[in-house]
Amino acid sequence: MINVLFSGTALVLLAFAAYWVRGRGGHRPTGAWAMAALLTSFALAFASYSPIVERAVESVVPHVARLLSNTFTLAAATSVLAFMFQLNLEADRARQQIRLRVIALALAVTGMSVFFTAEQLTHRSPVLYACYVLIYITYLGYTAKDFLQQTWAQSKRSRRRSQRIGLRVTSAGCAFALVYAGYKVFALVSIGLGLGLIPDHARCSTALTPARCAFSVTAPALAVLLITVGLTVPALLWPISRLRARRWERSSFAALEPLWNDLTAVVPEVVLDPTDATPGARAADLDFHLHRRVIEINDAVLALRPYRSLQVQKSAIGTVARRGKADTSEGGAEVEAAVLSAAVTAKRSGSTPQDEEAPPAAGTHTRKGDLHAETAWLLLVAHAYLRHRSPQRAEPIDLGTAAGS
Structure with a gap:
């Protein structure tokens, strides 16, 4: 069941990404490539959550599925910011900010890869794993917080009802991302102090069991889904709203x-x-x-x-x-x-x-x-x-x- 859930969601997200790249109504809106990168990164993250994919990649490199899913999640977070910058900033400033975020992403992924490799060579050292998580959660938490503030503020200013709802759904997704970040901080403290509160080797049989899976799997999954729906559904509704507007214009003109x-x-x-x-x-x-x-x-x-x-x-x-x-x-x-x-x-x-x-x-x-x-x-x-x-x-x-x- 969990294979179908994550694999199916990944395919849906890839379809959404293709929809954004193709453009709508003969034009490609601002931030289309950033949105496509976001949805593609989310799709790959979901695919890496799938047990069948996880077993396949870990048969080559043990425990590498974690690095892959975390990398794709950070790439999606960077794409979210890129999308926001393109909407809110002047073109030159947006490009500058996006370039800085991409550099920060490259440094974060490099640092995570180094600590992941060192962790594997030292038989999964808790200290190295804690350093790995620290890099990951710092980047993700900052991005989720920033995007939550931006989307919620913009939802209050937006005139389109579908856009207001979409932005608030996106804000809810960011909130789940922060829940996930909070869980990771809790896990980091547990590992750093040697409390053993988070079992490291237990696998998730469902999205909710064992209990930690609600935070490690379900929370990020909901974050991805809500952010995707919040950002994409208003765009899907745009042709429908335009059709309704044209029908109203035509009937009003005649009346x-x-x-x-x-x-x-x-x-x-x-x-x-x-x-x-x-x-x-x-x-x-x-x-x-x-x-x-x-x-x-x-x-x-x-x-x-x-x-x-x-x-x-x-x-x-x-x-x-x-x-x-x-x-x-x-x-x-x-x-x-x-x-x-x-x-x-x-x-x-x-x-x-x-x-x-x-x-x-x-x-x-x-x-x-x-x-x-x-x-x-x-x-x-x-x-x-x-x-x-x-x-x-x-x-x-x-x-x-x-x-x-």
Whole structure:
């Protein structure tokens, strides 16, 4: 069972590494190579934990599986820092910091190899083993602590929900790495003082037995899995989130069309360069064209200010209040739709401007600059507008952007 667990996990991690190297959506994101190195190192570490691999390599060099797994773990820790540096630092400074970490990794692995070899030649001297563990745990503990602080702080600043969750899962993985580091320190003290609290020759039959295996095997395994999932799942979810965003953009663009048609029919001057809105361009740049449609609607609303009837607004407010929708977004959209419908009718019929203009809808200034919030508001208005629309509908003007998605 444990062979299947570790071997299967190693294969999954290698698949994740290939996914990062290949890139997504035609581009390779920042830190892709560092992430691939991290996942590959984790995969090799998991493979070295597998009893079948451990027996195979130790048939050549006794006890070398420990050195291999520890080396791959340190390589993964260095890759984690490299990934973080590439995200948080300028390119030149990131390269400098990564170079220093790689040098430190080489020194640590060299020191571990020297003490491992000396330990084997001296019949597994406890003192030499303690020196080996000291190098390993110092490097690993420092890296895990630093990365835990960085990921937790970034999780509080991140705007994407999937990224916040991923970073916090990664932080949990770092916490398990620190548990593992704490266990190694405990083992080091036991060996250094000759207390014999950690059996050196006992093998793990499962991930939890004997009890020390929960710290020596399960904790690092969970650390690897949580860090991998935390860093990779948000990237896997990115294409899904983009697909959902494009569907929302497409449906919003189409839903705003009736309101946009009527407003631009009476104030066509607000349309921004209709000649470049070909169907192919619209399909490729939905966010741009939705943004432009929202701007044009808002500009048309401003242009119709002289025709906004205060009387119509007060009447609509009373109607909304009787329906129990006062002080709600839906109620506000109903009022605004009634005012806009009357303004469009007045402008189209050539009526004189109102003596008393109706004030802008509530929240107009707070939504300024927030495309998502402004679009959500206009969708409510557009939906309500269809109920207030004049029976004599204006023909849409001949613009490339007048067509739906």
